[in-house]
Amino acid sequence: MDPPAHAARRPAPMPTDPSDPSAVPGRRTLLRTGLATGAAAATGLASPAPAAAAPSPTATPADRVITLTGELPTGAPDFVYLPVEVPRGVREIAVSYGYDRPAVPAGTPGNSCDIGIFDQRGTDLGGRGFRGWSGGFRSSFSISATAATPGYLPGPVDPGTWHVVLGPYQVAPQGLTYSVQVTLRFGAPGPAFAPHYPAERARGRGRAWYRGDCHLHTVHSDGRRLPAEVAAGARAAGLDFIVSTDHNTSSSHGAWGPLAGDDLLIVPGEEITTRNGHWLALGLDPGQFVDWRYRSRDGQFPRFARQVRRSGGLVVPAHPYCPYVACQWKFGYQDADAVEVWNGPWTYDDESAVDTWDAQLAAALREGRDWLPAMGNSDAHSDPQPIGSPHNVVLADDLSRPAILDGLRAGRSWLAESAAVQLEFAATGHGRRAGIGERLTVPADAPVDVELTVSGVPGGTARLLTDEGQLHQETLPADGAPATVRWRTTASLAGYVRAEVRRPRPDGTPGKGNSMGPDLPWGPMAALTNPITLHLA
Known part of the structure; x- marks a missing residue:
């Protein structure tokens, strides 16, 4: 996928300054550290006491700090939910965390733990409580009505039981000891955040071939590039459209509006990273979030595939033969609309993906079924990974979200290494x-x-x-x-x-x-x- 194209995906150290987009590991490692998946099961392994009751309304309370600690054994649930009672009057919630990394024998996974948060609306799978995810990319984040750390959703900090969620996707034999610090800052909430979503269409050439990269990352998940840098890179690569696919969050959707234009269509999307493979939700409604907390055995993937299709979007398994933890595709293809057979620089796993796709193509035609179109995308996270290598060249009736998705869905497309x-x-x-x-x-x-x-x-x-x-x-x-x-x-x-x-x-x-x-x-x-x-x- 990117140089070093086949380096082992060891858990990356957290950046010392999580707000600095340059403090990021390579993309191959990021494919792993961005994981946050599995059964959405609560756990009793870590049940910190809730925060104290709300302060007197006549007082002006100082920041309140809550420290949550615990230890997770090997075999811990995919998700561990830590409840935090948020009283009235909180202006901002800020979270930082860390965990131990004991030495392990060669060939044994060490500790790696992701983080995110759900608000008072709950942690139900596919529910409304999601407020952000950063995987293993950041060691801290904050949320207020006005702003939020990339990967997280600005909005009201309403009272009730919030949950910090840990995703221990690798636990050393010694276990994983964590410490989470939650800071509640009180005061007036400030002005509400106003998202600027991209337009549904750009100035096209009528029915024509349009070039686009449908798998790209920014600082809103585990990329180094700002959205403005991604948009500039797409234009430099000669692309007509891109799809934003940050891992497990919709937070970047509201940043793309000013960066689109008559010459560049920007389509909202998400890369859903589960423990049994990654998939792209292409063409989501602006602000739409797709949950990732399930495995193949849970039978939940078809539910979320239907959610994406209801918005007119496409379901696309990504890099299905990527040979690292939780990246290989295990859900089957019956609920897919296309498959990403080429991801970044050409590698052995792309060769396997094309061979499998070709065999499925022959079987589908023999059995009179619809065949699955192939796609190719850069999966670019940071320099020097080139945006648009590869990309899709799509025959569409117009340069609009519905027309581009229709062309991809029908397989009226070919895959190109570059615009040359x-x-x-x-x-x-x-x-x-x-x-x-x-x-x-x-x-x-x-x-x-x-x-x-x-x-x-x-x-x-x-x-x-x-x-x-x-x-x-x-x-x-x-x-x-x-x-x-x-x-x-x-x-x-x-x-x-x-x-x-x-x-x-x-x-x-x-x-x-x-x-x-x-x-x-x-x-x-x-x-x-x-x-x-x-x-x-």
Whole structure:
């Protein structure tokens, strides 16, 4: 995903200054430290006494500090809820925490513990009480009516029982000892925060191909970039749209409005990081939050997939073969709308994802089911991770949230390493023509002519694949100039045809391995299309 692309995801130390976006570990590690998942079960392992009763209304109380301590054993619940009684008159609630990190034997996970908070409306799964999450990215946060630490939602600090929630996703054999300090600051609440959500559409080109990155992070979860820096990076990468997907929070949605424009559509979203894999909720209503506190065995994923679809959004399993704790996809694909088969720089897990997607594609067509479109996204968190590498090139009726999501849902899209890569792909037969994501219905033995035009991949290899595997390949010009590859088949021989464009291997030999090692037969991906399906008339 990013350099170092395959470093072990050890728990990252907390930044010494959590408000400083530069004090952040690398993205591979962040995929792990952003986790906060599992069954939403309360626990009796840590039950601190509630705060004292509300002060006399005639007094002006000073800040009140509550310290909550406890120890969690190996096998602790995925979530530990610590109740805090918040009296009337609290202007701001501030929380800081720490936990021990004892030495562990080689190969044994050490302590890692995430944090978030729910307000007086409760901790019910999918309920209204969510007020923020920062995973393991920050050691402190605060919430008031006017402002909140990124990852947290500004709003009233109403009286009642709030809950600090700990997510001990790794516990050492010695256990995990924690200390949470809650500071209640009293006073007038201040003006209410006013979110500025992005517009639903930008100035498009009508029905056209639009480029967009649908998996990006900011300081609102575990990224180093401010939203303004992400928007600037998207424009520099030649993108028409982006989707904001911070982990387990909607807090960034209200920051994007001033950063969108006629030239850039910004779509709200979320990356839901569970203990059994991550998924992208693309195209949420502004401010909409999707819960993440469940495992595959809990049977809750379909419920939240339906929630996303009710808002017109897409459910997309992310990096399904990412080989680290809690990242591999375990929920199946029956509730998915697409799958992210390419995440950041091309790696072994992307190769596995494409192979699995291709097998599912063949099975779906054989069984007469809808097939699952492929997507590619950068998952960029910080410099030097490039925004837009890879990204999706989508045929949409307009540059609007509904139109872009419709194009992705239909598979009218292809995946590009960068905006320098250009591609056209179509099949014609029996007087008909179909493009990417479309179906061509022809008599069984009618000739079907497939044509792929590519530029921007010097010395690359163009591959045409069907349900039989690769049936044609050609080497592209060394200067990256446009080249057209033509091939003929029939609907009786191919249920679908799709295209891949690969970079040459580092030693300059086309089509014989890639930067991950000499044992793979192809170079890194430069472009990948969704299929054109062939049907018998």
